[in-house]
Amino acid sequence: MKFSKQIVFATVSYLVLLLLDFVVTLYSINESGLYTSVFGLKIDMVMTEVELMTTFSLSITMLLYYILWVAFIVLLCTIVGKCRKKKIKAWG
Template identity: 45%
Template structure:
């Protein structure tokens, strides 16, 4: 049960960090560009005089960072409980 809670908590923390990274990158765009965030979200922005088009897409790096983050959290809990028990 403790590993399920760790998985849930680590997923929630990852989602919060992903969202904060997305907000920071989105509001730092001031011209037509393609940006990839730290967590692998690709943001394509096209600005014209009359419109602003923004496209979001996930990359394989997003999945990779998520799996590594959850694995490291699970490993930390496993080592912690192994050492105290």
């Protein structure tokens, strides 16, 4: 797999995980307050009798997790690719 495809795959898979984390965190909120999801998304929720105000903000943790996730996927794809090439050479 080419490097650019690895980056795209890592980014899309990270966004899917981030979306799942967001949904789980958002639906677990039952009162006003500041909440932080596993991936570092900060949710400030203010509930009143009249309105529900939600503010989302990003943290440096999200960037760190993204960089680590991309590095992990690229490393994993590189290792799997090298193992496949060795197996193909052994059979040929």
